[in-house]
Each structure stands twice: as C-alpha cells, then as structure tokens.
Amino acid sequence: MKKITVIFSSAFLLVIAFGIAIIVSCLICLDFFGTNTIDSYVEDNMAYADNYKKVLNKNIENGYIPLERILYFYLAKDNLSFSEIYNDNLDLDLKRMKPITEVCSQINYKNLSVCFSDELKLSGQQTEYQNKPFGKPVDFSKVTITSFFMEQRIVFGNYDVHTAWDLACPAQTEVYAVCDGIIEKVSFPYSENVTDISGGGGNQIVLKCNVEDKIYQVTYAHLFPNSSTVKENDTVKKGQILGGTGTTGYSTGNHLHYQVSSDNKNVDGMSLIDFSDNVYEQ
Ligand SMILES: [Zn+2]
Numbered sequence: 001m002k003k004i005t006v007i008f009s010s011a012f013l014l015v016i017a018f019g020i021a022i023i024v025s026c027l028i029c030l031d032f033f034g035t036n037t038i039d040s041y042v043e044d045n046m047a048y049a050d051n052y053k054k055v056l057n058k059n060i061e062n063g064y065i066p067l068e069r070i071l072y073f074y075l076a077k078d079n080l081s082f083s084e085i086y087n088d089n090l091d092l093d094l095k096r097m098k099p100i101t102e103v104c105s106q107i108n109y110k111n112l113s114v115c116f117s118d119e120l121k122l123s124g125q126q127t128e129y130q131n132k133p134f135g136k137p138v139d140f141s142k143v144t145i146t147s148f149f150m151e152q153r154i155v156f157g158n159y160d161v162h163t164a165w166d167l168a169c170p171a172q173t174e175v176y177a178v179c180d181g182i183i184e185k186v187s188f189p190y191s192e193n194v195t196d197i198s199g200g201g202g203n204q205i206v207l208k209c210n211v212e213d214k215i216y217q218v219t220y221a222h223l224f225p226n227s228s229t230v231k232e233n234d235t236v237k238k239g240q241i242l243g244g245t246g247t248t249g250y251s252t253g254n255h256l257h258y259q260v261s262s263d264n265k266n267v268d269g270m271s272l273i274d275f276s277d278n279v280y281e282q
Contacts, residue, residue, distance in 0.1 A: 049151050055082045056145050063095035063275045066268060067148065072125060073103075076114040084108075095275035096132060100125040132274035133211040134178040135238045137220065137258045138245070143167035146255060149268040155252065156197050163266040164219070164259030171254040172224050172244035177236040178273070179216065181209030186232050190248035191225045201257060202249020205230065205242050214262055218269070221257035222248050 052067050059065075065086050073085045080088075088106060091098045100123075104115035113119060147153060147166035154160075171193060185206035189199075196202070201221030205228060209216050224246030230236060247254045260269035 049148070049153070051082045052148065053145050055086045056148065058083070059086055059090070060145065061140050061275065062092060063090050063097065064270045064273065065089045065097050066271060069097065069100075069125065072114060072123065073109060073112070076112045077108070080108060132272060132277075134269070134272040134274065135277050136176060136273055136275075137178050137218070137269070138167055138169065138173060138175050138256050140167075142173050143169040143256070149266075149270065155250075164221075164257050165270055166255050166257055167245075168253060168255040169245055171246055172227060173254075173256070174241045175205075175220050175223070175243055175245060175256055177207055177238055177240045177242055178218055178269075179207070179209035179211055180238050181207050181216075181218075181236060183230045183232055183234045183236060183242075184208040184217065186228050186230060188223070188225065188228055190246075193224055193246045193248060193254075195247055195249070195251055197250055199249035202251060203227075203243075203246065207236065207242070216267070216272075217261050219257070219259040219261075221259065222246055222251040222255060224248070 048067070048071070052070065055070075056064075069089055070082055070085045073089075074080065074082065088108060089098055089103050090096075100120060103109055104112070104120070109115050114123070144167070145165065146168045147162045147164075149163065149165055151162045152159070153162060183205065185204065187205075188203040190196070190203050201219065203221075203223040203225060205220045205223065207218045207220070209218070220242060222245070224244040225248065227244035227246065228242065230240075230242055236242065245254055245256045251257070258269050260267045260272065
C-alpha cells in the first residue's frame with residue numbers, strides 16, 4: 001500500500017512539474033517576464049513589417065529611422081501611428097534620426113516611461129547623431145522597399161531572416177559605390193536575367209571599404225547580366241556606377257539586394273547612409 005502511494009504521489013508530482021513547465025513556457029512566450037526584446041516582439045509579425053515598409057517607402061528620401069526606434073515608442077504609446085512616430089524621429093533638415101533625448105523632449109513623448117533616463121540608458125537607443133559615412137547604393141526615388149534588414153519573411157515557401165535590404169526597381173537601374181574602396185569580388189555567372197532558386201545572390205559585386213577605422217563589405221546582388229562596369233581589385237570612388245539591377249539567382253523580380261557586413265557581422269546598411277549626400281556621377 002505504501003509503495004503504491006509513493007508511486008502515485010511521484011506520478012502526481014511529475015504531472016504538477018510538467019504542468020508548471022508548460023505554464024512557464026507559455027508565459028515566456030507571451031513575454032510575461034518582460035525578457036523579450038523589441039526584435040522578438042516583431043517576430044513573425046507581418047503586420048508590423050508591412051506597416052514599416054509603407055512608411056519607409058513614403059519617407060526614405062528624407063532620411064532613415066530603424067524599425068526598432070519606431071517600435072520603442074509605438075509599444076509605449078500605440079495611439080500614435082508608425083507614420084507619426086517616423087516623422088517625429090526625423091530631423092528633416094539633416095535628413096537623419098534625431099537623438100533620442102531630443103525626441104523625448106517633444107510633447108508626444110515627454111511623460112512616457114520609456115523616456116525616463118534609466119530606461120533610456122538600458123535601451124541602447126542612440127543618444128547622439130549617428131555616423132553616416134555611406135552614399136546611396138541606388139537612387140531611392142526609383143525603388144520600392146520590399147524587404148528590410150532582419151525582416152522575417154517567406155520566399156518561395158521558405159522562411160528566412162533577411163540580412164540585407166531589397167530595393168525593387170526596373171531592370172538595369174544603376175547601382176553606386178556607397179564608399180571609396182576596392183572591388184573585392186565580381187561574379188557574373190548568369191548571362192540571362194532569370195530567377196534561379198538554387199542560384200543564391202546571382203550576379204554579384206562585393207565592395208570593400210575602410211571608413212573611420214572600420215572595414216565594411218558591401219554586397220550588391222542579383223545584378224543584370226554583363227552590367228558590371230568594374231573588375232576585381234579596381235579602386236572605386238563613392239557614387240561611382242558599378243552595374244545595373246536585375247533578377248538573377250534567388251530573386252522574385254528585378255531589385256537590388258544591398259547587404260553590408262563588418263567583422264563578419266551583418267550591419268543595417270541603411271543606417272550608414274547619409275541621406276543629405278546627393279553627389280553622384282551622372
Ligand atoms: Zn535580398
């Protein structure tokens with residue numbers, strides 16, 4: 001009888017422990033403990049992605065505000081639209097993001113808890129103007145943003161996290177060197193402007209540059225066949241035409257896949273662009 005009770009109570013404890021484990025994991029999923037970052041809040045949330053792209057496509061020539069910054073305020077005050085928050089965070093004269101302390105001094109944000117100094121310190125939000133060493137990779141008036149940096153999406157039925165920006169535009173739209181640098185790679189295996197789902201980035205150019213003691217690798221992918229104006233080891237100037245857009249490789253239509261990395265880490269290439277800089281080769 002005693003043995004049966006022990007077995008019974010062990011089984012009971014096991015069921016309780018299992019139940020607690022399920023409840024705790026559900027709470028973690030629902031961010032009950034507040035451990036989730038803004039990034040994971042956005043996970044699988046196509047509505048945020050669509051909203052953000054809509055606002056970006058309307059505003060991108062005026063400057064760039066990352067999704068993280070918009071969500072930071074949106075989650076604290078959701079009666080403001082993405083569009084309002086974008087505009088409130090943009091310095092129209094300098095065409096760049098305002099320092100967060102300046103945004104927090106504005107009437108819409110003044111009393112938000114996310115603007116208290118402790119919260120600001122922990123948030124990692126920029127307090128100073130960002131460095132903007134790059135020029136534009138393409139004429140933004142000619143493009144539609146179809147995928148942003150770190151967007152979670154489904155392409156050809158497969159889930160992926162996009163580590164670059166996709167800028168849709170007509171075939172053979174010029175692409176520019178975003179910085180002074182050296183052409184590290186020119187790979188043009190496609191002689192026709194066609195999609196190949198096993199073809200990765202298709203025709204590509206990789207530009208390497210050293211800006212303010214940081215080395216960046218900039219990849220221009222899915223380029224149009226035979227459009228490269230450069231070869232490996234060429235020295236190029238910021239704004240120089242490198243080639244034209246296409247849809248070669250793993251691509252659903254003509255666009256520029258603009259990808260930046262530094263120290264083997266993916267970097268938000270849009271956050272490096274000086275939108276007030278309009279110097280291009282004609
Ligand atoms: Zn892409």
